[in-house]
Amino acid sequence: MKLSKLPDRTPVKLITTLTPALAARLRDYADYYAETYGAREEVVDLVPFMLEAFLDGDVAFKKGKKKVDGTIPTSSG
Template sequence: MKLAKLPDRTPAKMSIVLAPSLAKRLREYADFYAETYGSREEVAELIPFMLAAFLDSDAAFKKMRIGSASSGSE
């Protein structure tokens, strides 16, 4: 079979506590998103994509993960 086994796609729910100033900035970001794209998304819907983009753009984190994968510890 050419297709590899699909990865676990079960969502993981996490709860976090935010400083009021960060919560305000996230609401402002959601407003900016709505202005930019013409559709409103809830902050909770944007956060997973924001976190993924942040992690994908962190060169040091990527380098560490590549090193971990090549040493077999992932």
């Protein structure tokens, strides 16, 4: 079969506490997103994609991860 087995797609709920300043910045980011794309998204819906983009773009993390286990982390797990 050409298609490999699908990765685990079970959502993992993570509860965290934010500083008031960070919460305000995230709301500002959601406003900017709405201005840019013409679609309003809630902060809670944007955060997973923001974190994934941050990790995907962190060159030092990728290099460090590669040194530790010989792999490069990807957004697919």
